[in-house]
Structures are given as structure tokens and as C-alpha cells.
Amino acid sequence: VTLFRRVLFVLGVAGLIGLLARFRGKGGVPPTSGGWRELEAPNFR
Amino acid sequence: VTTALIVGVGEVGVRAARQLVDTPAIDRVLIADRDRKRASRLADSLGKQASAVDVYDELPAGVDVVATALPRTADAEIIERAIEAGVPCASCDDDAEAVAVLEGFDDLAKNRGVAVALSCGLAPGLSDVLARHAADTFDEVSEIRIARTGWGGPACQASVRRARHQPALEWHDEHWRDDQPSGELLMWFPEPIGARDCCAVATGVRTLVSAFPHVPRLSFALGEPPKRSMLRRRFGDDGEWGAARVEVWGRNAHGQDCLVYGVVERTSVAAGAVLAVTAAHLADALGGLGERTAPPGVHGLGALVEPVSFLAELAQRGVRVAVFEGVPVA
Numbered sequence: 001v002t003l004f005r006r007v008l009f010v011l012g013v014a015g016l017i018g019l020l021a022r023f024r025g026k027g028g029v030p031p032t033s034g035g036w037r038e039l040e041a042p043n044f045r
Numbered sequence: 046v047t048t049a050l051i052v053g054v055g056e057v058g059v060r061a062a063r064q065l066v067d068t069p070a071i072d073r074v075l076i077a078d079r080d081r082k083r084a085s086r087l088a089d090s091l092g093k094q095a096s097a098v099d100v101y102d103e104l105p106a107g108v109d110v111v112a113t114a115l116p117r118t119a120d121a122e123i124i125e126r127a128i129e130a131g132v133p134c135a136s137c138d139d140d141a142e143a144v145a146v147l148e149g150f151d152d153l154a155k156n157r158g159v160a161v162a163l164s165c166g167l168a169p170g171l172s173d174v175l176a177r178h179a180a181d182t183f184d185e186v187s188e189i190r191i192a193r194t195g196w197g198g199p200a201c202q203a204s205v206r207r208a209r210h211q212p213a214l215e216w217h218d219e220h221w222r223d224d225q226p227s228g229e230l231l232m233w234f235p236e237p238i239g240a241r242d243c244c245a246v247a248t249g250v251r252t253l254v255s256a257f258p259h260v261p262r263l264s265f266a267l268g269e270p271p272k273r274s275m276l277r278r279r280f281g282d283d284g285e286w287g288a289a290r291v292e293v294w295g296r297n298a299h300g301q302d303c304l305v306y307g308v309v310e311r312t313s314v315a316a317g318a319v320l321a322v323t324a325a326h327l328a329d330a331l332g333g334l335g336e337r338t339a340p341p342g343v344h345g346l347g348a349l350v351e352p353v354s355f356l357a358e359l360a361q362r363g364v365r366v367a368v369f370e371g372v373p374v375a
Contacts, residue, residue, distance in 0.1 A: 036370075039356070
């Protein structure tokens with residue numbers, strides 16, 4: 001029973017940390033600057 | 046009379062056949078597919094210039110160029126037969142193992158004086174031409190990174206899935222390095238695709254190394270195809286839009302610099318246009334592209350075509366490229 005409780009406790013803590021990382025994390029795309037310009041004939045530069 | 050034979054009429058083959066019919070200097074387009082009815086329907090829809098044929102036993106007489114748009118490894122036999130007959134060919138198979146098999150025909154192609162174009166798609170394919178175009182602006186190129194997201198039809202999607210699960214191949218300090226896929230890299234493509242996760246693969250690296258043997262680092266990454274689900278199989282998915290990104294680092298008059306080119310187009314449309322333009326070039330049906338005569342042997346597009354005239358021909362067909370201006374983030 002003690003082992004079972006410990007496993008449940010560890011899984012609970014892991015789940016809590018996972019949820020915090022999921023909803024409070026600063027993921028997403030890093031910043032960039034600039035943009036895309038279509039290349040034109042004759043040189044396509 | 047200039048005759049082109051297109052073998053395989055899936056998503057890419059259909060587009061390539063239409064592009065070949067729309068090429069003024071191509072007089073006749075022969076269409077072959079294991080599904081003869083599908084080939085006949087396509088030929089009927091393309092008008093008098095097109096007709097369906099069988100290529101199980103031998104090539105039809107009078108063919109000037111062969112373009113293949115078949116699932117991975119399926120075109121080796123027809124390409125070998127074309128080389129034996131002295132007919133140039135273009136293949137859009139980008140699978141690393143299939144490309145290695147086709148590269149094995151190099152000696153045969155050189156002996157027969159025939160040019161074979163490998164991996165004629167969005168990326169690899171057009172990306173190799175853009176890499177050549179960018180590399181021409183540098184005195185010394187240190188690294189080329191190519192990435193693609195998007196897929197043509199089911200065969201292309203399966204090929205992407207397979208490539209992402211196999212060990213990646215990188216050309217690093219002029220040595221081959223094969224690693225297990227090491228996670229996703231965030232790649233920036235032109236809008237509206239934007240940022241996508243891609244992972245390093247073996248696809249496209251061999252042809253890059255052949256075209257740029259003195260560049261120390263070459264790599265290729267592919268985006269993740271959608272998960273397979275019953276609804277997606279039944280109603281299709283949004284994967285038909287694709288994008289390629291070509292990042293070239295090197296030294297020029299300003300010091301160390303980077304040039305990033307990108308393309309956004311429906312993957313099968315871009316691949317079909319690239320395959321058709323390459324085939325027309327090999328058949329000498331495009332005057333403007335004749336500045337660089339296709340050398341005999343098996344080559345990727347980076348070693349086979351003149352970038353500016355190739356890009357001009359593609360632009361006329363609606364496939365346009367862009368350059369990134371700003372601070373690049375890999």
C-alpha cells in the first residue's frame with residue numbers, strides 16, 4: 001500500500017509539473033525581424 | 046517533332062503532363078501509367094497533343110525525353126531502359142535509397158552520352174537550383190541548409206514519413222555523418238506557411254554533395270506530415286500547400302553573410318512544373334535554358350541547369366521564389 005501511495009504521489013506531482021509547463025511555459029516561436037520579398041526577373045536577386 | 050513521355054500520373058505526373066502540353070516546343074506528349082484508364086482519361090482531357098501509351102516492354106519510338114513521377118524506387122527500370130535507348134530522363138523520386146540506385150546508372154549514362162536529372166521536385170529540385178543561385182553570390186560557401194514542408198500525393202507523404210523515421214544523413218566537414226533524427230528544428234518559411242518544425246533527413250543530401258562537393262556542411266530537413274486518420278483519408282487534408290527554404294552561408298565582399306530563399310506553392314504544382322521544365326530542357330525544347338548544355342551523367346538540378354533562366358521559366362508558369370530580408374533565424 002505504501003508503494004502504491006508513493007507511485008500515485010510521484011505521478012500526481014509529475015502531472016502537476018507537466019500541466020504547469022504546458023499552460024505557464026514560454027514556448028512558441030522565437031522572435032525574428034524582416035520579411036520576404038518576391039524575386040523579379042531578369043536577375044532574380 | 047519533339048516528343049515527351051511522362052510515366053506515372055499521380056498528383057505530380059498530372060501537373061507535369063499539363064505543363065509539357067503547354068510548352069510550345071513540345072509537339073507530342075505520351076502518357077503512361079499502370080492504370081491505363083487513368084492515363085487515357087488524362088490524355089483525352091489534354092487534347093490532340095497528348096495520347097496514352099504502354100511502356101511495359103519497351104519505350105515508344107521517337108521519344109526525345111522521359112519524365113517519371115512514380116512512387117519511390119519504381120522508376121529505376123524505366124530510367125535504365127531510357128538510358129540504354131539514349132534518351133535523357135528526369136525523375137522526381139527524392140527517396141535517398143532510390144536516388145542512390147539511380148546514381149548507379151552514372152557510368153551507363155556517361156557511356157551513352159545521356160543526361161539524367163534526379164529529384165526534380167520542390168525540394169529537392171527547385172531548392173538545389175536556388176542553392177546554386179545563392180552560392181553564385183559568394184566567394185566561398187561554408188554551409189547550405191535546405192528545409193521543406195508539404196507533400197504532393199499519398200506516395201509523397203509516405204516517402205516523407207519514411208525519411209523522417211530513418212537515420213539522417215549530413216555532409217559535415219567533408220565527411221558523411223549519419224545520425225538518428227535528433228528532434229525537431231524550427232524553420233521559417235515564407236507566409237502563409239510561417240514557422241514549422243522540421244527534422245534532419247537523408248533526403249536530398251546526396252545530390253547536394255554532388256553539386257557542391259567543396260561546401261563543408263550540407264543538410265536537409267523535412268516537416269511533419271499530418272497524422273493518418275480516417276477523416277483525412279476520406280476528405281483529404283490541408284497538406285497540399287508546401288514550402289521550401291534554402292539557407293546559404295558563406296563569405297563575400299562584406300565578410301560572413303547569409304542568403305535565404307523561399308518558395309510557397311502547392312507541392313504537386315511546383316513539383317510538376319519543375320519536372321516538366323527540366324524534361325523540356327533535356328529535350329532542348331527551351332531555348333533560354335540552353336545556355337548550359339546538360340552534361341551526360343546522373344545529376345541533381347544544382348549541377349544541371351542555369352539558375353536564372355530556370356527561375357524565369359518557372360515564374361512564367363506561376364512558381365515564384367522570394368528572398369528573406371532581415372535577420373535570419375534558423
